[in-house]
Amino acid sequence: MSDAAYDLVIIGGNSAGLSVAVALQQAGLQRVRILEAGSAIAFPELVSEHQLDVGYGEPALAVDVDADGVVAVRTARHTYTARVCVVAQRAGAEDWKPTMTTVASDRILINKLPDFAADEDVLVIGHTDRAVELTARLAAAGAGVVLAAGGMDPKLLSPTAEAALHRLERERHATLLYRAVPDQIADVDGYPMAFFGDRRTPDLQFDHVVFAPSRTAVTPAEVGLTDAAAASGSVFFLEGADIAAIARAFPEITLTPPPTLAERRRGFTSVIDELRSEHYNATITHFEPTHSDLWVLRVRPDHGDVTHLPGQYASLGLGYWEARIDAAEDDDLDGKWDKMVRRSYSISSRMWDDHGYLTGDLDADELEFYIVLVPPTPDNVPGLTPRLACKRPGDRIYLGPKVAGRYTLGPVTDPSNTLLFFSTGTGEAPHNAMIVELLRKAHHGPIISAVSVRKWADLGYIEQHRALEARYPNYHYLPMPTREPDVPKQYLQDLIANDVLQARFGIELDPAHTHMFMCGNPAMIGLPEDVEGVLHYPEVTGVVQLLAERGFTLDHRKTRGNIHFEEYW
Numbered sequence: 163m164s165d166a167a168y169d170l171v172i173i174g175g176n177s178a179g180l181s182v183a184v185a186l187q188q189a190g191l192q193r194v195r196i197l198e199a200g201s202a203i204a205f206p207e208l209v210s211e212h213q214l215d216v217g218y219g220e221p222a223l224a225v226d227v228d229a230d231g232v233v234a235v236r237t238a239r240h241t242y243t244a245r246v247c248v249v250a251q252r253a254g255a256e257d258w259k260p261t262m263t264t265v266a267s268d269r270i271l272i273n274k275l276p277d278f279a280a281d282e283d284v285l286v287i288g289h290t291d292r293a294v295e296l297t298a299r300l301a302a303a304g305a306g307v308v309l310a311a312g313g314m315d316p317k318l319l320s321p322t323a324e325a326a327l328h329r330l331e332r333e334r335h336a337t338l339l340y341r342a343v344p345d346q347i348a349d350v351d352g353y354p355m356a357f358f359g360d361r362r363t364p365d366l367q368f369d370h371v372v373f374a375p376s377r378t379a380v381t382p383a384e385v386g387l388t389d390a391a392a393a394s395g396s397v398f399f400l401e402g403a404d405i406a407a408i409a410r411a412f413p414e415i416t417l418t419p420p421p422t423l424a425e426r427r428r429g430f431t432s433v434i435d436e437l438r439s440e441h442y443n444a445t446i447t448h449f450e451p452t453h454s455d456l457w458v459l460r461v462r463p464d465h466g467d468v469t470h471l472p473g474q475y476a477s478l479g480l481g482y483w484e485a486r487i488d489a490a491e492d493d494d495l496d497g498k499w500d501k502m503v504r505r506s507y508s509i510s511s512r513m514w515d516d517h518g519y520l521t522g523d524l525d526a527d528e529l530e531f532y533i534v535l536v537p538p539t540p541d542n543v544p545g546l547t548p549r550l551a552c553k554r555p556g557d558r559i560y561l562g563p564k565v566a567g568r569y570t571l572g573p574v575t576d577p578s579n580t581l582l583f584f585s586t587g588t589g590e591a592p593h594n595a596m597i598v599e600l601l602r603k604a605h606h607g608p609i610i611s612a613v614s615v616r617k618w619a620d621l622g623y624i625e626q627h628r629a630l631e632a633r634y635p636n637y638h639y640l641p642m643p644t645r646e647p648d649v650p651k652q653y654l655q656d657l658i659a660n661d662v663l664q665a666r667f668g669i670e671l672d673p674a675h676t677h678m679f680m681c682g683n684p685a686m687i688g689l690p691e692d693v694e695g696v697l698h699y700p701e702v703t704g705v706v707q708l709l710a711e712r713g714f715t716l717d718h719r720k721t722r723g724n725i726h727f728e729e730y731w
């Protein structure tokens with residue numbers, strides 16, 4: 163331990179300096195002194211909250227280091243010795259000019275407050291610590307403050323500024339327009355009027371407008387830094403060093419890991435509310451877990467109808483700002499935090515209504531989906547399903563306005579045809595809707611729905627299918643769990659290769675009278691690749707190859723066939 167009187171001396175009682183003091187004291191650092199040139203620190207309430215030791219009216223005049231590496235910070239009153247010094251002080255903002263058009267008026271101020279703020283309406287414009295500091299001081303002085311923080315991002319704020327902003331927002335001491343910034347300040351009847359370019363924010367008139375300049379680094383000369391002190395490695399300028407880097411200078415303390423940027427952003431509830439109301443257009447009305455990772459959900463759009471053909475899909479979306487159920491981190495979350503992640507989902511069916519009739523839910527006011535949680539892998543961080551996993555009935559969501567898809571019953575024109583539906587996992591969703599439609603329309607040819615899943619528990623619709631089988635003798639449901647000890651492992655391909663359908667149900671695979679519908683895992687389907695007119699099938703044999711060997715043909719956009727498919731990835 164050096165013989166310095168302090169562990170840490172911080173020059174500047176602004177948000178950045180206070181953040182270092184609070185974080186390091188919480189981590190166990192004992193002797194921390196803050197030197198503030200003015201008569202108040204940025205957030206005075208922190209003094210008692212965190213027992214801060216502050217010297218007011220003490221600008222640093224010189225920062226030196228002695229032969230033992232002890233830092234000496236000289237003020238007009240005293241010389242403080244410390245193991246480490248942090249310079250949080252900002253440069254003055256004399257040369258700073260706002261980029262937007264403004265009128266010249268003594269009601270428009272740069273980096274300072276009006277003389278009398280009580281009961282005045284003040285607009286603060288800026289998105290850095292300084293903007294929050296000015297807002298907090300105005301609010302404390304009794305002003306009605308609006309902070310136009312267009313582009314504010316927590317990563318530009320130090321922790322104490324961020325906490326102060328949350329407090330101001332929570333206690334309704336300031337109105338925060340996170341994403342709005344005026345593009346012009348004009349003079350209307352002697353008062354500044356702010357014109358906002360976006361449709362969401364009305365133009366507003368104020369008593370004063372205060373511009374908060376962007377962050378500016380103080381120069382070493384402004385705090386009287388000697389060359390020896392600069393070379394010592396014990397003086398940190400906050401522009402270039404973060405709290406973790408400063409904490410590493412004190413091996414005896416352990417910093418609590420700071421919240422991730424995503425967690426910090428979620429703390430700004432009004433931004434999240436704003437983003438949700440801007441992007442979401444539907445409500446989750448039903449969210450029924452088959453088990454923790456597999457859900458049946460229903461979504462009702464605010465406007466518009468949900469007309470669709472059985473087998474089609476819609477798109478669902480949530481913002482990257484939503485919480486994830488897993489601990490994975492999205493690639494480049496910073497860049498896309500306020501964007502949407504959208505995915506396609508086949509429209510399923512509730513199959514039975516409350517009175518025991520098959521649903522005619524094609525023109526209902528909500529859509530049903532059957533969705534599985536996709537876990538993260540080393541190669542892929544799934545975007546949507548881990549966010550969907552945190553949702554519950556009543557929550558808002560994005561539902562694409564257009565339902566689409568060619569995977570429908572269009573090709574089935576003969577009610578006596580044999581119809582086979584093969585799916586993996588949630589690939590049974592469109593089949594549920596198609597099968598209900600067929601049975602409602604009195605299809606009398608055999609209908610088989612075979613589903614490959616891992617466990618019995620992965621069958622979200624088994625009861626509905628068993629009820630269908632009981633009522634319609636031409637319908638058979640064939641769940642095929644591959645990881646149940648009491649069930650021999652069998653894949654969908656085996657049903658064709660080993661003529662299981664003929665043996666169990668007497669069904670001939672006659673291409674002239676049969677349609678095959680397949681949905682889900684592309685490996686089960688096994689589409690061939692067309693290389694200059696020659697078809698190359700995948701190494702693992704899929705159902706398409708087995709059917710092609712029996713005279714079936716693929717249904718393509720140009721050539722119609724009797725093998726219809728929907729790949730999920």
Ligand SMILES: Cc1cc2nc3c(=O)[nH]c(=O)nc-3n(C[C@H](O)[C@H](O)[C@H](O)COP(=O)(O)OP(=O)(O)OC[C@H]3O[C@@H](n4cnc5c(N)ncnc54)[C@H](O)[C@@H]3O)c2cc1C
Pocket residue numbers: 475503505506507508509531532533534536542543544545546547548587588589591592728729730731
């Ligand atoms: C037309 C169409 C309809 C679809 N309908 C459904 C549906 O009804 N239900 C549904 O759960 N998914 C469906 N999907 C898949 C869905 O669009 C998403 O890809 C899936 O929910 C994963 O999204 P994510 O953002 O969480 O993961 P992403 O980052 O998109 O991860 C994609 C990866 O997840 C895996 N994956 C994707 N879907 C599944 C799945 N269903 N089961 C197991 N692993 C999967 C694959 O390895 C894929 O490479 C459909 C896809 C298409 C193209």
